[in-house]
Amino acid sequence: MPTSLTPLDQLPIRILTPEDLIACADLSENRGWLREEHKWNLLLTAGTGYGIDDPDGKGLVAASVVTSYGPELAAIGMVLVADRYARRGVGRRLMRHVLSEMGDTxxxxxxTPNGKPLYEQLGFVQSGRAEMLRGQFTGAVAAPDVATRAATADDLQTILALDTEIFGLDRTPMLTRLPAFADQLRVAEADGEVIGFAAAWPNMDTHVIGPLIARDTATAQALVASLAAATDRPLRTDIDVRHETLIGWLKANGLGPIAFNAVMVRSVPDLPGDWSRRFAPLTVAAG
Structure with missing residues (x-):
């Protein structure tokens, strides 16, 4: 068994399982992030986690999760290194292992701004930006009159088809978890056709809105407003900065800016799909 005398570059990297949920949440808390156990559980069950155990038995040294969408794309998220091991090359080693495991995918x-230099050194390039917003939705500026309703089981295949068209890849293994993962899942309709969908899922004291897939900005606004109407919690979401009208409307309704993240890609010039109808990810950790 490794001990505290084991060199960091020799500590074994292993696959994480849902049984590592608490250790992952502890690691998040150690680095000043929210524990986000609900999100960790989704990522560890729908994706593949990688971790390094502390040789002194103090939880995890580092962790990350990969969510695969087949041979054409995978998303890396939740890359964390315990504070006591920061700036000692552990994050780089874990990332190199993940890159090796993913091959040509x-x-x-x-x-984050702090993580971007490492990712650039590992061959990632920035392809876009997302703005994180958080706040109590006021409804001061009304949403356009677009019909929305709660999604039903009969909508699932339609949602999956629409998402594949707009996201550009099949996310069925992830999206079929939405009804259980989210507190709300709603669709927007026009002339009997589903033209968008969105979910609100619990994350500590907030509801995170994502994914947010819509025909246009008006549809996205209507979906957000309908989700907000059914919760007293503050909302949080990450919006592609190219959606300036939606961001301005959200800010006018009480959501304030928290941070900007760089959307980065490796071995592909840009993300697949149609960004103009893809407003927010399910979670930034899963792309």
């Missing part, structure tokens, strides 16, 4: 991730 194109990759994407959302990078």
């Amino acid at each position: 194109p990759l994407t991730l959302h990078a």
